[in-house]
Amino acid sequence: MSGRQFALFLGCNAPVRTLNYDMATRAVLLKLGVGFVDVDEFACCGYPLEAADHLTALTMAARNIALAEARGLDILAICSACSGTLLRARDELLKDPEMRKKVNERLAKEGLEFKGTSEVRHMLRFLHEDVGLDELKRHVTRPLKGLKVAVHYGCHYLKPSEVVGGSDDPEVPHTVDELVALTGAESVPYSERQLCCGGGVLGYREADSHKLIAKKLDSVLAAGADLLEVHCAFCGVMYDGNQKAAERAAGKAYNVPVLVYPQLLGLAMGIDPDTLGFRHNRVRAKELLARLEGVPATR
């Protein structure tokens, strides 16, 4: 992979609360030879303020895109809430010249302009559609045989489908199952596969978010999965970071390891667990890693 340069968009959560996602993403991109840079000027994607004021949220999203455009870079986002917000903002601004004018008037104060010249990609869409399954397969040196994975698609990776969904059917998605299969692991079906992580209601009614986490994890365990796969920083915060709180609320233990997809891919590519940030997984994955052939122990 050469030529295309990305601005890595981490969002608010990954750089602070899901360091494993940050680390594993960089390790995998380096090994694949994908060029990326950090842009310090990036701020929140705008999503948390959609609830308060559409224009404010849209302007924040447009500012981030404009920063990438000024550098001639496409955006690679690892949080589905961020990629979804930036993609929806880009779509609206391309379709609505009035709104674009309003937003650009505000951005002009910083010398920025949204033009629509940069693309926004979610990390997994990039892997699936741009790198491609065949190319990724060529990098697999340590297939994860015997590992049963419950894939959590999450909401904003799929929906609204006309803007963010790529080749996925929002009701019967397939791209992440294919990405998991090429690592040698098995994606297992489970009843609550489509269930939302509850991140959107965490700040408004925490008890509801804990119920949604418990409902998901009950279903993951019933299916006999070894782990839950996520590819969104906020879903990671919910299932990994908040799993203990959900356990307390539900009055039972789950202890389901939550791996971000680049950790799975990275393991299959022969990258060691420490480089993939396994020390930052809140629910320890030590036993899981010990079962895999040829994977060194974490520090």
Added chain:
Amino acid sequence: MGSPDELPLVTDSDLDPGFADRVRATPGGEGILHCYACGTCSASCPIRAIDDEFNPRRIIRLALLGLKDEVLRSQFIWLCTGCFICQERCPQDVRITDLMMALRNIATEEGYPHPTVRAIAEALEAHGAILEIGEFENDKRAKAGLPARHMNAGPVKDIIEGTGLGPRLRGAKGKAPAAKGGDGA
């Protein structure tokens, strides 16, 4: 829901006939008149499945009837988790997730923002992100071999103040709906 005797009688003095038009004029609310109340949204909703207080079909009916105060002062409009499943399945293309955001935008304009929204805006003005990245966080990142993040909150603060959202939220202080039903931070 209580028995019919416990439910308040709705009279025309409770109704704001212009409210549905106000919703239609707000970004995200354009499709509200297309709702024919089939209930696909409520049947699909993950929050509805675990919390009786949230019912998207009911909220849309209340808004269409013009029960403005009941909609805007309520807790329930803040319970949507933003998953888009109703929006995806709605046969009338009401864009319900966007509509829920439009109702929250109107509630904020009218002086009833949820306290969480105010806390988010304050954090964004202070840090440029919902979580602060200071020396402690960057030390942790350095130990993990990750580059430091240096956030400049200034441009984000300018946007929030420039659109009028900042002053609007500060002006609304004390008028927000009282937290109830186990709200988290």
